[in-house]
Amino acid sequence: MYLTRFRVNAHRREARHLLASPHRLHGAVNGAFPEPPAADGTGPRILWRLDHNAHSDILLFIVSPSRPDLTHLVDQAGWPAATDAEGWQTYDYGDFLGALTTGSTWSFRLTANPVHSIRRKEGEPTKRTAHVTFRHQARWLLQRQEKNGFEILTKPAGRRLHIEGDEHQMIVRDHRPLQFPKLSRDKQLNVSITKVTYDGRLRVTDPDLLRGTLTSGLGKAKAYGCGLMTLAPIG
C-alpha cells in the first residue's frame, strides 16, 4: 500500500475546476493509476481526501494498492516548475500498517459521509439520508469504533465542556453539504452528499480490523473523497 500527498495550487483555474466537483477529482485520481484495482469492492481500493488546512494549503491524500503517477495533476493543478518541491510524495504504507500494535494511541483524521437509512412512514422504501446535526454525526462514528478496530479516547471529567455529548477526544468540523453534476451517457444527474471531517485521538483495539479500515475506507461515498482515515503520532 502507498500513501501519497499532493499539494493543490488553488490559484490555478484547473485546480478550482477540480476542487469544485468531487466527480471530476475522482476521475483525476483514477487517472493516476495505469492499472486500477478491481472494482468488485472486496480488496483494498483507491481512497482519497482533501484537507483544507488553510486558504492556500490544500492537500490531496491518496491511499492506494499501487504507486500513482500524478504528473497530469501537477500539470493541471500543482506547481510544475517549482524546483525545490517535488510534484508529489509517495510513501510506503505497508511497513507502517504492519507495525500497528494493540493499545497504541494515535491522532486521527477522517473525512466521511455519515448517513443512515430511514423511512418517513410505514411501508415506504427506506432512503439514505445524511446525518445533519453534530450529535448524530459524532454518534455515527462512535457506533463504528469496535467493528473497525479502534476506540476513541475519552476526556477526563474535568475537561468536559458539557455534561453530555463531550465525553470523547474528538471534534466534528467542516460540515459541507455538496451538490455537483455527474455526467452520465444519456442524462445529467445531480449528486448530493454531506461531508464532515472528524479529528481526534484513538487507541488501537484490533490492528487487523484497523488496517482494513485504513486501506478500504469507512462509510459511504468513497469515490467522492469520503472514508479515508489517516493516523499521525500524538504531538
Added chain:
Amino acid sequence: MTSVLLLRLAGPLQAWGSAARFARRTTENAPTKSGVLGLLAAAQGRERDADLSDLAALRFGVRIDQPGTRIRDFQTAHHADSGKSMPLSERFYLADAVFVAGVEGDASFIEALHTAVQAPAFLPYLGRRSCPPVEPFDLGVRPDTHLMQAFREEPWHASEWHRARTRSRRTLDVLLDSAHGEPPHLSLRDTPVSFDPRHRRYELRGITTTSVEPNSAPLPGTPPPHDPTTALRKS
C-alpha cells in the same frame, strides 16, 4: 514553593461590587478579592462570622480573558408574600465576561480549598446570588508555581467569537495583589476582614496591573494540525 488554585469565573451575568452601598449596586470590571475569597469560604462551609485571616493572607490575582459588557438593571421588586414594594434599586452586571481567578499559598491549604471547591458546602456564585457560574468552573491546582506563571501557562478561555474579534490584539490584563513594599497602581477596599452580616469589614488592597500573552491557542476555524506522513518518513 507555593501552589496556585485557578478558577474560571464565567457566566451570563456576574457582579463584583467593592464600594456598593444602598440602592445603587455597582460592579468592578474584574472579580474582587472579597468576592472570590467569600466563594472559597462558602465552599468550605464557613459561617458568615468565621475567622478569615488565613484566606485573606493568600495572594490573589485575576486575568481578564473576556471583559464582557456592563449592563444596568432597574429593579422594582415586590415582596413575594406581602406584595409591598421593595426599595427601587439600580444593579449593574457584567454580561458575557470570562475571568481566570487564582489564589496562591501554601500547598496543603490550596489543596484543601480545591477539595472544598469540588464539593462545596454552599453553592458558589459570581458575586451576586443570582449569578451562577458555568462549566468548567474548577481549573485545578498548579503545584510548585506562582500566580504570574500560572496565568502565563493557562490557555485563553474566551469564547470563540471573542477570540475571532480580537485576532490582532492578544494580550490579557492581569490584576495582582501588590508585593510588599511595591507601590500599587491602584487600590481597592476589598480584602475581607469579616463577612459578618451585621458589620462587614474590608481592608484596603494594593493592586498591580500587568498583562500576559495568552498561551497560543489556535484561532477558531483553524483545523488541528494533522500530518499522516510524519509516521511514514524514514529517519
